[in-house]
Amino acid sequence: MISSWRKRKAARRAAKKHDSGKNTSMELKIPDHYRCPISLDLMKDPVTLSSGMTYDRESIEAWFKAGNTTCPITNRVLRNLEPIPNHAIRSMIQDWCVEKRSYGIERIPTPRIPITSVEVSEILSKIEAADEQECLELVVKMRSLAKESERNKRCIVENGAGRVLSSKFEAFSLDSIDKHVSILEEIMSTLTVISTTLDEETKHILGSKSSLRCIVWCLRCGSLSGRRNAVLVLKSILSSDKQRVRALFEMEGAIEALVKLVKEPICPTTTKASLLAIYHMVSSSTTNDKDDVTKRFVDTGLVEVLIEMLVACEKSICEKALGVLDGICNSNEGREKAYENALTMPVLVKKLLRVSDLSTEFSVSIMWKLGKNETSDERGVIFEAVELGAFQKMLLLLQVGTTEKTKENATHLLKLMNLYRNRVECIDSSDFKDLKRQF
Template sequence: MPGKRHVRLINLAKWLVESAWVALRLFQERCEEELLWAAEMIKIKAQDLKGKEVKVNTSLLYQQTKFNLQREKSEGYAKLGIPISSVEVLEINSKITTACKSEDQTGGRDLVAEIKKWIKESERNKRCIVDYGAVSVLAAAFESFSKTCLDEHVSVLEEILSTLTLLFPLAGEALTYLGSASSMHCMVWFLKSGDLSRRRNTVLVLRELISSDHRRVNMFLEIEGAIESLYKLIKEPICPTATEALFVVVYHMITSTSVADKPIQKFVDMGLVSLLLETLVDAQRSLCEKALGVLDGLCSSDYGRGEAYNNSLIFPVIVKKILRVSDLKTEFSVSILWKLCKNEKREEKTAFVEALQVGAFQKLLLLLQVGCADKTKGQVTELLKLLNLHRARWECIDSMDFKSPKRPF
């Protein structure tokens, strides 16, 4: 009986192919070799076909395995590298110190490049480098090479700055070396000239330096062209990361109680207020927060507020940032608005008029209902009282936030 069934199956398969009910290709893809040979659907014997199939599958498996190994080599295992030891770190630290003493720029640059390569290989290497004092050694090397001719040592100084940006946050002795007079003069020189990468790395290191200790602001401001170089980089931005770092540096400079007036006046005269307002129009969250912080610092002085009053964008842009994206943006925006309105001394009370015309009263009232920090809440309450005195005549509603505005005039 099994033989009869097999014959019937073969005949049925032949008939299905001959009558075009089923395509020959489907039988060849899905049926066993013996049936295909018996039904005359293949020209090679079943046993030979099986052998050929094994060879093809073996070849495909080999090719796939080889491909996987190649991919692992290029994308994974080859990048792991060999973990470094504390002995290697201490040894290279000693070599860098020796290179500094002998003013060996080429040797020092190669040694710093080796540390940079280790850092990029793994997080473990980075921790080992930090734990065994390489950061302080690099900072000391930067100070040492910056004491002599900068033109001769520019390549090693660039390599050190580039490596230090991979080792943030900086602390302790590293900041002391980088905060020396020669180091800061070198960084200002880098800000004025050089390629974009050099200036970007300098700004990032300078942010770490200025943020850690306000006393370094005085030394930085005494360097000729320091403020001008910062403003130029804000006006001609390198990248968002560098611009954010610049705003942090400027913020610490203009909020330092001992020297705030001098940099504020210089920055305002160069046009920083207008530049900040233009940046705020379409800036991303982090950049916008830092730009608002700088603008808030500028508005802390009469000189800064005077320039802000003269800019027609100040109230539309600042009011628009209230209750948008982040609490920090709202706090800075309210603080700026509070400083501008509270210190308004012009007879026309233009600050109140412009604030009301762009819907400041409604925004502040909504913010009070939503809730905010205690300091901001006090400023909002005071602002509402000041604006309410002029509300009946000049009030209007921001159509972006409130529908069907009614403006009684």
């Protein structure tokens, strides 16, 4: 009896294995009406156009992004390019996936429905008319929607969110910064989320005197996130207007707040934005106020911080730090402070041909500004540059090619270095162990 039971069990197991092999060998066919007509893949987020045809959202949005305004199948010009979610087809596809799970098909999750232009316009209209508390809730909601997807972010920007948010920012800053600090920080946070590059109208509003004063206040007294968002906004609005740069320079505490973000970094993004804002201030100064601008930055101890930072930093920060140092060295005070630092020439020579073309150009420019006025035959920056191996690097730089200005500066430096070339023994420019730091 036991033997017979074992035989029946073995037979059932064999039959099940046979059926399983049969099933896995069968080809799974996806129903045609579940496939996207463009990609021919199973639709994950089916949407229907005004032409009545259904496509996968990702495929049809790529079609529109390429500049097309017609239905791919019917070729009819579409009255509205806003696709409508097809919940019925999506539900059927999900049910089909559940039925075929034995084939390894996973159920497609229900996608988040993207925000529409109409919804964005409604939110923006409410923001324009809202009091502080309601405005705060709406701004937070808009930022949350922007974080959901790039499509949402694009839709929010295209419908004028920058103009509305910056106008509200200006209105609250005119009333009272201390009273409205929460909503002001939320608006700046949302502006940095929805767009890395602000449009000109938004920049113009944020560049007003009251808005700039509020941004500077946030730089000085705001929370960590508030200071971060303030400098990101500031970086964007300074890039195209010298008047705003001048207005910022004249505001009390602006320079000290920016330098503090470099000395006490919050994150790499904040450091880069701070350096870029300082670069705009240094490079945009006119001949009349150039010395005044650079002197104020020199007095904050920025030169020493930049040189220390250049010993070891990432490419993007290195380029910006060298750009700021190059601008500061346009003044006598800046050159004097850089000349006094034992690390200046070693780090400049080290950056030649090692980081990027831009870093090399700035390094050559700074070396030329420091060395061109040397008249003494004693040991100076040119002598030190030759000792660190700069002569060979300058020759190589002329061979590999560079900008005309850098080529000109390098040629002048080579003429000065040639006077010392046979009098010094070159050392490795990366060897800092015997150098004494003055800070």
